[in-house]
Amino acid sequence: KAGVTQTPRYLIKTRGQQVTLSCSPISGHRSVSWYQQTPGQGLQFLFEYFSETQRNKGNFPGRFSGRQFSNSRSEMNVSTLELGDSALYLCASSLDRTLGELFFGEGSRLTVL
Amino acid sequence: AQKITQTQPGMFVQEKEAVTLDCTYDTSDQSYGLFWYKQPSSGEMIFLIYQGSYDEQNATEGRYSLNFQKARKSANLVISASQLGDSAMYFCAMRDANFGNEKLTFGTGTRLTIIP
Numbered sequence: 184k185a186g187v188t189q190t191p192r193y194l195i196k197t198r199g200q201q202v203t204l205s206c207s208p209i210s211g212h213r214s215v216s217w218y219q220q221t222p223g224q225g226l227q228f229l230f231e232y233f234s235e236t237q238r239n240k241g242n243f244p245g246r247f248s249g250r251q252f253s254n255s256r257s258e259m260n261v262s263t264l265e266l267g268d269s270a271l272y273l274c275a276s277s278l279d280r281t282l283g284e285l286f287f288g289e290g291s292r293l294t295v296l
Numbered sequence: 297a298q299k300i301t302q303t304q305p306g307m308f309v310q311e312k313e314a315v316t317l318d319c320t321y322d323t324s325d326q327s328y329g330l331f332w333y334k335q336p337s338s339g340e341m342i343f344l345i346y347q348g349s350y351d352e353q354n355a356t357e358g359r360y361s362l363n364f365q366k367a368r369k370s371a372n373l374v375i376s377a378s379q380l381g382d383s384a385m386y387f388c389a390m391r392d393a394n395f396g397n398e399k400l401t402f403g404t405g406t407r408l409t410i411i412p
Contacts, residue, residue, distance in 0.1 A: 216399065226387065226402040239399050271339050275400075285331065285391070285400060287341035 185210065187276050187288035195294045201262040204291045208255050208276030212286075215257040217249060220271040220290075229272075232257055261293075269295045298323045298390050302403035309378050310411050316363070317373040317406050319388030325349075328392045330371040331400065332362065335385040344386075347371060383410045 188207040196202050208215050216231035216239070228241040232251035249259040255276075261268055271292050277285045299322040309315045321330065332344040347355045347362045355362045363372040375382060385407050389400040 218400070225404055226389075226400075228399045228401075231399060241399070273339075273341055275341075284343050284346050286343055287333070289338065289340040292339065 187286055189274050189288035189291050193292050196264050197296050198264055200264050203258055203260045204272055206257045206274030212276035212278055213255050214277045216275045217259050218273045264295045266295050298401045300388050300390055300401055300403035302388055302406050304406045306407040308409045308411055312377055315375045315378050317386050319371045321369050321390050325392045328390055331389040332373045333387045378410050380410050
């Protein structure tokens with residue numbers, strides 16, 4: 184059974200650019216959530232999608248956005264990149280309506296120069 | 297608001313010894329879930345173990361067990377017979393049971409180093 188797949192794994196951008204990260208959840212999982220991990224702030228929740236609808240949103244500026252497609256794959260976009268956006272972006276998937284396991288991908292490591 | 301506290305920034309443990317990683321939580325919810333994840337230097341968050349607030353027995357997964365003390369709001373991870381490959385960051389996390397709230401709240405993590 185394939186796990187959560189995130190692409191790209193590594194990327195370098197410059198300030199002001201935008202970036203799109205992709206996440207394919209485990210087959211059958213309909214909930215996809217995104218987290219940002221930085222040394223200073225730790226792991227912070229960005230947003231969560233289920234059935235193409237954003238159900239939850241963390242405390243991030245509007246430059247951070249996302250979407251989910253009908254096959255449950257999700258993308259997140261960060262516009263007008265800032266140095267502080269350099270982070271590991273982790274995607275997680277789970278079966279909905281359960282308190283069971285939540286599985287993460289390997290992450291996309293973004294460096295903003 | 298939910299909060300997870302991990303008071304051990306780093307731990308050094310001799311190989312083959314058991315290790316306990318501390319985690320306390322704060323929530324006003326009656327129904328919630330507690331998780332432990334391992335994050336090696338590669339960055340992937342590896343799911344280790346899960347405990348539901350209504351589960352009467354402590355969760356176990358191979359060498360991992362979760363010492364769940366609900367009244368004390370404690371959810372410590374116990375790793376038996378530690379191995380060199382256990383060296384990593386370990387995160388405790390919580391999720392509440394409200395529908396539509398798949399958000400995890402994480403602790404600050406414990407860096408575990410296994411010494412040969």
